[in-house]
Amino acid sequence: xxxxTEKHLDDSVxxxxxxxxxxxxxxxxxxxxxxxxxxxxxxxxxxxxYPRLVERARQAVAEGFAAATIELPGSGVRPRSxxxxxxxxxxxxxxxxxxxxxxxxxxxxxxPLVEKAVPEWRAALDALLSLPEIGGPVxxxxxxxxxxxxxxxxxxxxxxxxLFAGSFVPRTMFEEARQVTIPLHVLLQxxxxxxxxxxxxxxxxxFGSTEKTLHANMGGHTGVPRFEGDxxxxxxxxxxx
Amino acid sequence: xxxxTEKHLDDSVxxxxxxxxxxxxxxxxxxxxxxxxxxxxxxxxxxxxYPRLVERARQAVAEGFAAATIELPGSGVRPRSxxxxxxxxxxxxxxxxxxxxxxxxxxxxxxPLVEKAVPEWRAALDALLSLPEIGGPVxxxxxxxxxxxxxxxxxxxxxxxxLFAGSFVPRTMFEEARQVTIPLHVLLQxxxxxxxxxxxxxxxxxFGSTEKTLHANMGGHTGVPRFEGDxxxxxxxxxxx
Numbered sequence: 001x002x003x004x005t006e007k008h009l010d011d012s013v014x015x016x017x018x019x020x021x022x023x024x025x026x027x028x029x030x031x032x033x034x035x036x037x038x039x040x041x042x043x044x045x046x047x048x049x050y051p052r053l054v055e056r057a058r059q060a061v062a063e064g065f066a067a068a069t070i071e072l073p074g075s076g077v078r079p080r081s082x083x084x085x086x087x088x089x090x091x092x093x094x095x096x097x098x099x100x101x102x103x104x105x106x107x108x109x110x111x112p113l114v115e116k117a118v119p120e121w122r123a124a125l126d127a128l129l130s131l132p133e134i135g136g137p138v139x140x141x142x143x144x145x146x147x148x149x150x151x152x153x154x155x156x157x158x159x160x161x162x163l164f165a166g167s168f169v170p171r172t173m174f175e176e177a178r179q180v181t182i183p184l185h186v187l188l189q190x191x192x193x194x195x196x197x198x199x200x201x202x203x204x205x206x207f208g209s210t211e212k213t214l215h216a217n218m219g220g221h222t223g224v225p226r227f228e229g230d231x232x233x234x235x236x237x238x239x240x241x
Numbered sequence: 242x243x244x245x246t247e248k249h250l251d252d253s254v255x256x257x258x259x260x261x262x263x264x265x266x267x268x269x270x271x272x273x274x275x276x277x278x279x280x281x282x283x284x285x286x287x288x289x290x291y292p293r294l295v296e297r298a299r300q301a302v303a304e305g306f307a308a309a310t311i312e313l314p315g316s317g318v319r320p321r322s323x324x325x326x327x328x329x330x331x332x333x334x335x336x337x338x339x340x341x342x343x344x345x346x347x348x349x350x351x352x353p354l355v356e357k358a359v360p361e362w363r364a365a366l367d368a369l370l371s372l373p374e375i376g377g378p379v380x381x382x383x384x385x386x387x388x389x390x391x392x393x394x395x396x397x398x399x400x401x402x403x404l405f406a407g408s409f410v411p412r413t414m415f416e417e418a419r420q421v422t423i424p425l426h427v428l429l430q431x432x433x434x435x436x437x438x439x440x441x442x443x444x445x446x447x448f449g450s451t452e453k454t455l456h457a458n459m460g461g462h463t464g465v466p467r468f469e470g471d472x473x474x475x476x477x478x479x480x481x482x
Contacts, residue, residue, distance in 0.1 A: 190446070190455075201442070204457070205431070213466075214431075216445070216455035225454075227479065231472065238468065 001025075001127035013061045015054070020124055024077060025070035027128065028057040034135030035066040036240040037128060039121065039151075039158075041142030043167065044075030056141070059229040063237060066134050070124045072144070073116040084109060091168070095194060106168040110146045114173075118150045125157060137240045141232060143167050145203075152180045160239035161185070162232050165200035166192055166221055177206040184212040185235040187228060192221045242266075242368035254302045256295070261365055265318060266311035268369065269298035275376030276307040277481040278369060280362060280392075280399075282383030284408065285316030297382070300470040304478060307375050311365045313385070314357040325350060332409070336435060347409040351387045355414075359391045366398060378481045382473060384408050386444075393421045401480035402426070403473050406441035407433055407462055418447040425453040426476040428469060433462045 004024075005017040016027045024046060029035060038060050042049045046069065057067040074081040087109035094101045128134050137159040140148050148163045153176050162185040169177075184207055188200050204214050213235070217225050245265075246258040257268045265287060270276060279301045283290045287310065298308040315322040328350035335342045369375050378400040381389050389404045394417050403426040410418075425448055429441050445455050454476070458466050 210459060211466075212459060214455065214457040216457075218451060218453060225452075227475070230475070234468070234471070 001124075001130075003027075009054070009058070011058060011062075013058055015057075020070065020120075020127055022078065023070050023120055023124070025068060025124060026053070026057075027066065027068045027131075028054075028061050029066045029133050030061045030064055032133050034133060035064060036137055036139070036236070037066045037068060037125075037134050038139045038141050038236060038240075039125070040067050040069040041140060041144060041148055041164070042069060042072070043143055044072040046071050046076050048076075056229065059233060060141075060236075063233040065139075065233075065236065065240070066128075068124065068128050070120060073113060073120070081112070084112065101168060101196065103171055107170045107172065110144070110168060110170050111172070113144065114146050114150050117144075117147050118154065121147070121151060122155055125155070129157070139236050139240050141236070145169055146173055149173055149177055149180060149203075152182055152184075158182065160236060162187065162235060164224075165189075165203065166195050168196060169199065169203055174203065174206045177203055178208045180207050181209055183235075183239050184209045185232065186212065186214045187224060187232075188214060188216040189221055189223060190216045190218055194221050242365075242371075244268075250295070250299070252299060252303075254299055256298075261311065261361075261368055263319065264311050264361055264365070266309060266365060267294070267298075268307065268309045269295075269302050270307045270374050271302045271305055273374050275374060276305060277378055277380070277477070278307045278309060278366075278375050279380045279382050279477060279481075280366070281308050281310040282381060282385060282389055282405070283310060283313070284384055285313040287312050287317050289317075297470065300474060301382075301477075304474040306380075306474075306477060306481065307369075309365065309369050311361060314354060314361070322353070325353065342409060342437070344412055348411045348413065351385070351409060351411050352413070354385065355387050355391050358385075358388050359395065362388070362392060363396055366396065370398070380477050380481050382477070386410055387414055390414055390418055390421060390444075393423055393425075399423065401477060403428065403476060405465075406430075406444065407436050409437060410440065410444055415444065415447045418444055419449045421448050422450055424476075424480050425450045426473065427453065427455045428465060428473075429455060429457040430462055430464060431457045431459055435462050 001020050003016045003018045014029045018025050060067040074084045090105045138157050139160045141162040143164040145163045146169050152161050160183045165188040242261050244257045244259045255270045259266050301308040315325050331346045379398050380401045382403040384405040386404045387410050393402050401424045406429040427445050
């Protein structure tokens, strides 16, 4: 992992961009003492997502957490996948047509992404946990929810996860959801224009965790209320401190 | 309203029992300065519910709220209703049989309770708001959810409601739910043995409020996690302070 930029944000958060081989990422830290780490999931394109990511990072750092994220395969500066672009276009068409989204489209879009991204997030975790200013434990926060589910199953260093139910999950991953046992905090935007509410409720039901909480709010896909940032911090404070 | 007992709880909460005509009630206050009021709803029998009520009251008073509750018609020391007892027995049988609960049973149990209880809670509100140590605004917190829904529609002095989706709601009340516009915080126990999850989700969907949040947790009807008390205080702090 190589740091490429370093700046102090006005509220004294240290923001550093890094590259992990071909993968760009961003790390936000509160100071030099080892801090618990929250991995910030997102739908892809660090550049487009930056304003929302830095707001989430600031809220986390204000509570004494470090926060980090990496670019997704096929997004931002990383090479596109023709198959993923095609599946994304098919998904957009299906949503625009207002009809149901075929499982095949979701599988073609999400399964290869999960297969490629999860090992990258685990490699980022190896690198981040080797830094003196990062302690443990580790939480995952955000989407792509299918990536969060897979990480919760295969990555023992992740102790708790806040999953944003804002994207489709392949039905084949429901069996994995049953294997999740870490504490979960699931965020659902009730009228999310780009997601299937019933699928999200079925997924919440499927998780094997004995502590799982669902927070549903109004406001559409990007309308998560500010007070949920506070609720997220309280969830991670209970499980990462 | 006549106060019948008065004691300071160990954490300096002033607890006073009162009677409003034939209706017993309890008031918890943080001090003499006018405080916002939270009405604590419950399924009936102040005596049986006291341990949970006093815990909820303490959490509210610790945040600077006053809290109050009254006995429900047909519960505790109040005269029984033969029709309600019969409907309750029918509900128990239906739940024990594991079958669906007929709308008729729910209507016979809940509608007369709502009709009788809501004017009593409004009368209690008149009396409580006349006390110098009670200011406003007012919130309702708890169940019976059908009582909370009716109060949210007909009582303009209630500014926000935390509704515990732990009891059946007559389908005829869904139209009332659409008329609710105040901020709502709905608590659902995902595997509530005495409630219908889908009915609760349909009710949440029906509410007309632009700010409505659903918190679903594991643990059965009486297993609401302690951290939800904190979330409840934050909801009321946003809307009653």
